[in-house]
Amino acid sequence: MKTLKFSFEHPVRGKLRFRPLSEQTNASICRRFDTGVSTDxxxxxxxxxxxxxxxxxxxxxxxxxxxxxxxxxIGEVNNGLFGLTRYAKASLFHNRRPLHAINR
Structure with a gap:
């Protein structure tokens, strides 16, 4: 899971707001936060x-x-098979020997 981490000099409690910059909407997401006794x-x-x-x-x-x-x-996340297939093909092309070769 992707996260952002902040460190304060003292425990804090407040609110945070996410606002999309790349969309045509101004819909924001608001949340409350509380670090408790921690400063992180x-x-x-x-x-x-x-x-x-x-x-x-x-x-x-x-x-x-x-x-x-x-x-x-936040970048695109590609968890699909296409991403794995592309990685596998790139790995095969960089291999100097066929997959069935025996080291001598």
Whole structure:
């Protein structure tokens, strides 16, 4: 599973928003986050389609508001047989001996 990881100086709680940059829509996905006692935040990218995205994090610490934006790209995932076949063919073409050769 693809993720984004952030490290803070203190535990944080807030909200995050994903906004697609490559689509013609402004539909954004909002989630809440809480690092608990940890200072690390791992954001799962499940449910997001391939393309360019903008992530906005907003949180409050010691009565101050914080805001962070990050843009990233999710590439196409090819789990189909075609991708494996293409890899297998490329491997065979780089082999110097036939597959049935015996090392002497």
């Amino acid at each position: 935040l791992t954001v799962a990218l499940r449910g997001l389609e391939a393309g360019n995205w903008e992530l906005t994090l907003e949180w409050e610490y010691e009565e101050r508001n914080y805001h962070y934006q990050h843009t990233f790209e």
